[in-house]
Amino acid sequence: MKKQVIDNVPCSECTTNGNSIFCNISSGEKDAISERKGMNFFKKGQVIFYEGNHSHGLFCIKEGKVKISKLGDEGKEQVVRFATSGELIGYRAMLSNESYNATATALEDCHVCQLSKGKIFDLLQSNQNFSLQLLKVLSDDLKKSEQKLINIAQKSVRERIAESILILKEKFGLKEDGKTLSVVLTRKELGDVAGITTETTIRTLSDFNKEGIIDLEGKYIRIANLKKLIQTANLLD
Amino acid sequence: MKKQVIDNVPCSECTTNGNSIFCNISSGEKDAISERKGMNFFKKGQVIFYEGNHSHGLFCIKEGKVKISKLGDEGKEQVVRFATSGELIGYRAMLSNESYNATATALEDCHVCQLSKGKIFDLLQSNQNFSLQLLKVLSDDLKKSEQKLINIAQKSVRERIAESILILKEKFGLKEDGKTLSVVLTRKELGDVAGITTETTIRTLSDFNKEGIIDLEGKYIRIANLKKLIQTANLLD
């Protein structure tokens, strides 16, 4: 698989800044980060970094969708988070100077910038506001992780699958039709989000289909009845 | 239940500093934090703050053991974390300026200092090193939360209970005999750590007892065979 050559756009010209943690830093600071920046292209399915590997930088997603997952003792995968344009990945390994705690995989073709740890630490040192923003990002991730924990511990398969679909909708949005999830996952991947076997995931999706909650068109999931989907996720059913 | 009157020791004289995030700040900075510090006593079982309540400060545990838990939709409790001397609780609510995401309950009589948000934000602004340390604390909490997520999603009841006992050992240590957990939880609370019903928790503890892994003396859990306990937790059995 050959690496595609693409422009290494400096941070100051990056269109993701609006949603990113870098939206409030000065252009001078952006230039400083850009100085040692690398830009890589990852094809769908390619791994951006592996759990357990030594951290070789902090990544910022310029374009594309990414899943962050961990392997359990038995080799079963668990998706812990998703990330998309403007978001940082690999920051925990950077902050603790440890190896990566999870594996990041491209869910579709991605452009990902690789930032130098040193430059980011410089920024953390010099710009307290940036530190504070990063604290908020982490704080939010922790909150979501704990919510996810309680969901997996206490909710039924139906609820968890319904909720996973809603999470995908929130995170990656819908296609032009305003109904179809814009991200495509395999049944196994969707199961790995909710902590459910592939077979049970398939059966549950099929149930939702029959019940008119979703429409299945190959790998695409169309939300046919959002209200019902929300009800199913919330145990209000 | 009347509030016990105790000394409000300034941070500069606090013995927990060795393990706390405040260990590296200057005595001047400690004095600044101490200025508006409150100190409270909580009896075993008392709630330090409730999930959903508006954040009224950041807490630092001077003495005692605390559980942090959340309620699921059905009202079932899930313990998400523990904290003890020197640790901060309620920092997420502070950072995001949201209400508390979880409930903190004293597992034994506790002395807890209440710190002013303003003073902590001042410190975050002025001392980049302190920000960085807080980032590391959050980063570590996130890592643990994700590990817990994968454990609950993929491990059996036996493994999870065994692991929970090991976590209690790491976090709160053992009594003088070097075998007995120094923290006392009800069977329900232990189940709430691992995401398991009270009945199943009791049955599993009883199995461990019969198998010589632990000794049960009332509420006290004595680790009879640590190696076997670790094996049971790791699925190496």
Next chain:
DNA sequence: CGCTTAATTGAACATACTCAAAATTTGTGG
């Protein structure tokens, strides 16, 4: 067009939950 991967279906099964009842412990007031 052949081959690999993913999706689907079925049936048997196991794990852990639910509900109910009894035994024990703990806390509290007198």
Next chain:
DNA sequence: CCACAAATTTTGAGTATGTTCAATTAAGCG
């Protein structure tokens, strides 16, 4: 310190929810 009430622990039996494993069909890719 005792007695009663409340909370916790324990045990049992039945059951549901999801898993496992195996086999088949469909889809994607070179």
